[in-house]
Amino acid sequence: MTRATLLTITSPTGTPEPGDPGYVVADFAAPQVRITDLSVTRGDGVFETIAVIAGHPQALEPHLARLAHSAALLDLPAPAVDVWREAVRAGVADYLTRNGGADAELFAKLIYTRGVEGEGRPSGWLFVDAGEDFSQARLGIRVVTLDRGLRHDVAETSPWLLAGAKTLSYAVNRAAQREAVRRGADDVLFVSSDGYALEGPTSNVVTLTDGVVRTPNTDQGILAGTTQAAVFDFFTARGLRTEFAPLTLDEVVASDALWLVSSVRQAAPVTHLDGREYPVDAALTADLNAYLLARTE
Incomplete structure (x- = not known):
């Protein structure tokens, strides 16, 4: 029996009638999506995944803003x-009630689609479930670079490619992660065809070089990171300078x-x-993750 909570968003775009919250709790095990929904036939939709720690959805407002942006x-x-x-x-409250309290780490996934083809009405769902155990990944991961096959300025030159949108079309991201495993690694850093470091399939890259913390500009078709913003807050509080900058792969390698x-x-x-070893400051990373996990907003 699944422990997850599922909600159907009955008013994903408009103001519901008085007394109607705009969502209903649904049966997670029952069919929910029509086969002609454009999320299924075209991958035409967007999503967000929100960490829920000790019952608190983290960075809820930035995630909602990013859903709207996508x-x-x-x-x-x-x-x-x-x-x-x-x-x-x-959804979080229902999960906690049915499962007797808070698991250490949950997640809420929001799915918003163009809806059933021909109906002109968007669809929406949200589910809450227990997250994976990332304790080992927080100690260290092996990463390979993969060419994304697009220039770093693609968001400006070709906005129809939807770079920077968190879409349901995730086949390429999944393929990249499988390629990483084939190469003996855990994850991927995408690189533009003209040599700029971009992002991971599900992550942002953050570098530390000579006491300065950097991440690539989001105007390069990079998804703005809610966790990356909190990471900058952490390092700023420690007196380090943080900045967005175009980072070449060579600059990242030299970090x-x-x-x-x-x-x-x-x-x-x-x-x-790519096989080059980097030292891990275990104490610093532990403090960083403790800070991230302690967020209540």
């Missing part, structure tokens, strides 16, 4: 943020330390990049 890039109607916000809270950071895994220090 929707805008796909020309989807603006999501009803108030409905989605309360649905997240209701003193590297992390791939994401909402559920949090901060994973890179031990090897």
Whole structure:
């Protein structure tokens, strides 16, 4: 029997009627998606995954803002943020009630699609479940670089490619992660065809060089990272300078330390990049992950 909670978002874009919250708890084990929904036939939709730590959805507002941004890039109607916000809270509460309290780490996944083909009405779902055990990844991961096959300025030159949108079309991201495993690694850092470091399939890259913490500019078709923002807050509080910058692969390779950071895994220090070994400051990374996991907003 699954422990997950599922909600159908009945008013994903509009204001529901008085007394109607705009969502209902559904049977996770029952069929929910029509085969003609464009999420199934075209991958036409967006999503967000939110870490839920000790019952608190982390960075809820930035995630909702990013959902709306992704929707805008796909020309989807603006999501009803108030409905989605309360649905997240209701889904977490339902999960905790049915499962007798908080697991250490959960996640909430929001799915917003163009809907059933021909109906002109978006679809929405949200589910809450227990997360993976990322304790080993937070000690260190091996990473390989893969060419994304696009220039770093693709978001400006070719906005129709949807670089920077968190879409349901994740086949390439999954293929890249399988390629990493074939190469004896755990994860991937995408590189542009003109030599700039970009992001991982599900993460942002953060570098530390000569006391300066950097991440690539998001105007390069990179998904703005909610966890990356918190990582910058952590290092700023420690007196380090943080900045967004275009980073060539050579600059990343020359870094003193590297992390791939994401909402559920949090901060994973890179031990090897394309076979090159990097030292891991275990105490610093432990403090960083403790800070990330302690967030209540």
